[in-house]
Amino acid sequence: MTRKRQREQAFEIIFEKSFRDDQVEEIIECAGLTREFEITEFTRELIFGVNEHAETLDELIERCIKGWKIGRLSKVSLGGAEACGV
16 A cells, blocks of 8 residues: 555544544444555554654644634645644
8 A cells, every 4th residue: 555545544534533533443343344444553643643643643733824823724724734734
């Protein structure tokens, strides 16, 4: 599986987590049951890294956006930035 696909899968899980209060592991498990998901170690590192450091990532994002508040950003924009480690 390409790194690009692994990052896409991490984004999908991170994005889904933004709408659900379930544990990340549950979301990954459901994704494996309902879609073709092969979660690699790299994908897990991305998902759990973003989840673990979400507060710090949000603070970094907030410092970088001009004239916006983090609550106004779309979930896609926010999830993409977090998945990239911004």
